[in-house]
Amino acid sequence: MKLIIKGRRPLSGRVRVHGSKNAVLPIIAASLLVDGETVITQVPHLEDVHTAVEVMASLGVDARLRGSTLTLRPEGLSSFEAPYDYVRRMRASFLVTGPLLARLGRARISLPGGCAIGSRPIDLHLKGLEALGARIRVGHGYIEASAAERLTGSRVYLDYPSVGATEHLMMASCLAEGTTVIENAAEEPEIVDLANYLNAAGASIYGAGTKVIRIEGVRALKGVRHQVIPDRIEAGTYMVAAAITGGYVEIEGVVPDHLTAVSAKLREMGVDVVEDENSILVNASRRRLKAVNIKTMPYPGFPTDMQAPFMALLAVAEGTGVVTETVFENRLIHVVEMVRMGADIQVDGRVATVQGRRSLYGAPVTATDLRGGAALVLAGLGAVGVTEVSGVEHIDRGYDSLDANLRRLGASVRRVRPRETADGRLAAGTTGGLAGGRH
Numbered sequence: 001m002k003l004i005i006k007g008r009r010p011l012s013g014r015v016r017v018h019g020s021k022n023a024v025l026p027i028i029a030a031s032l033l034v035d036g037e038t039v040i041t042q043v044p045h046l047e048d049v050h051t052a053v054e055v056m057a058s059l060g061v062d063a064r065l066r067g068s069t070l071t072l073r074p075e076g077l078s079s080f081e082a083p084y085d086y087v088r089r090m091r092a093s094f095l096v097t098g099p100l101l102a103r104l105g106r107a108r109i110s111l112p113g114g115c116a117i118g119s120r121p122i123d124l125h126l127k128g129l130e131a132l133g134a135r136i137r138v139g140h141g142y143i144e145a146s147a148a149e150r151l152t153g154s155r156v157y158l159d160y161p162s163v164g165a166t167e168h169l170m171m172a173s174c175l176a177e178g179t180t181v182i183e184n185a186a187e188e189p190e191i192v193d194l195a196n197y198l199n200a201a202g203a204s205i206y207g208a209g210t211k212v213i214r215i216e217g218v219r220a221l222k223g224v225r226h227q228v229i230p231d232r233i234e235a236g237t238y239m240v241a242a243a244i245t246g247g248y249v250e251i252e253g254v255v256p257d258h259l260t261a262v263s264a265k266l267r268e269m270g271v272d273v274v275e276d277e278n279s280i281l282v283n284a285s286r287r288r289l290k291a292v293n294i295k296t297m298p299y300p301g302f303p304t305d306m307q308a309p310f311m312a313l314l315a316v317a318e319g320t321g322v323v324t325e326t327v328f329e330n331r332l333i334h335v336v337e338m339v340r341m342g343a344d345i346q347v348d349g350r351v352a353t354v355q356g357r358r359s360l361y362g363a364p365v366t367a368t369d370l371r372g373g374a375a376l377v378l379a380g381l382g383a384v385g386v387t388e389v390s391g392v393e394h395i396d397r398g399y400d401s402l403d404a405n406l407r408r409l410g411a412s413v414r415r416v417r418p419r420e421t422a423d424g425r426l427a428a429g430t431t432g433g434l435a436g437g438r439h
């Protein structure tokens with residue numbers, strides 16, 4: 001699939017964000033820990049969520065997604081193996097290791113590979129699980145983990161405030177014997193949401209959202225109903241879409257506090273950002289935006305997932321912006337594609353220097369990762385002419401109906417099959433039926 005975008009249309013109107021991908025994925029894994037039914041509401045329709053549901057079903061969990069409500073019943077749990085095919089498709093499948101250890105005392109999980117943005121090691125996860133008493137062997141592309149009767153609470157210091165490792169250890173220690181303390185924990189809102197779900201199920205987790213989280217092990221957890229928090233990165237993406245098109249957009253169903261760093265940086269660039277109870281109004285006058293410097297940091301710092309989207313904005317801002325990516329080692333891969341659209345960006349290691357241009361120009365570009373792909377769509381929305389973004393499957397992993405929502409805001413975005421041209425003809429040498437956009 002690819003998206004055909006005609007740029008320079010100021011967006012206007014309202015858009016409601018979906019539930020958070022990065023909150024719902026760990027909560028799906030955590031549902032293995034409870035006796036009884038978990039009902040998760042406000043679940044986004046994403047490839048990654050569908051993969052997570054398939055992983056649950058492969059373990060013997062009764063998992064059903066109806067609309068945006070996901071019901072999970074783990075009593076039929078019959079396997080402790082997460083095969084390569086699932087983990088390859090979605091690294092977060094690996095988070096089932098801790099819950100399987102806690103429930104079955106065993107887990108055989110394919111080693112998650114790296115991805116476009118980095119090698120994505122899991123050393124902090126494994127070190128933490130071993131501190132809780134798990135025996136871990138790695139070989140032939142698999143992690144073999146086993147534990148005695150129950151995991152044992154322990155003090156774990158994370159060398160880096162890893163989001164996944166914090167979530168993983170919080171889940172694994174819920175049913176452990178004794179107390180676990182996670183130090184230098186990640187503080188992201190998705191961790192607080194996971195803790196809220198687990199505490200509602202009967203866990204005793206204190207300090208989620210701070211650097212020190214204490215978990216007192218309990219004997220059992222019971223299934224509960226939980227609504228996931230809104231997706232702050234989806235919201236930030238629409239905020240940038242409004243800014244890059246000089247538009248006026250209200251993003252609804254958000255938690256403004258989760259977007260403090262993003263709102264602050266947009267205001268610094270000259271965008272009007274007005275926060276209400278659970279919505280954010282972005283009013284980007286036609287005046288050209290001013291360049292700013294961005295340095296990605298663990299929450300509450302500027303989110304790494306918003307780095308690529310902001311790069312698109314800096315590419316057409318006035319002045320020079322310096323972007324430093326401190327979280328992942330290879331998360332500047334979208335730069336080459338933006339340069340093909342006329343952006344003036346120099347990369348030196350993890351630092352990109354962006355000389356703002358009056359505008360970018362539409363071109364055929366390719367997404368190679370989720371947020372880089374979204375950034376190319378944003379660049380296309382602001383560019384002169386037509387941009388064709390291929391690799392839309394990367395974008396569909398993390399955005400529910402991005403193109404449909406942008407169309408509703410007035411953008412000219414069409415989803416077409418790979419070999420269809422911008423004006424709807426099938427390119428020479430193409431077989432197959434009539435071209436048809438997705439409605």
Ligand code: EPZ
Nearest residue numbers: 022092120121122123124125160162163164305327328370
């Ligand atoms: C989560 O990934 C998110 N994914 C990412 O979102 C997000 O970019 C990232 O957190 C940072 O906020 C999900 O929640 C599913 P980390 P995660 O562990 O948990 C290093 C998106 O676009 N590290 O905080 O994998 C790691 O290499 C995705 O929605 C270790 O060295 O991120 C990286 O440099 C992309 N050893 C840094 O920590 C470990 O054991 C941050 O990774 C674990 C991580």
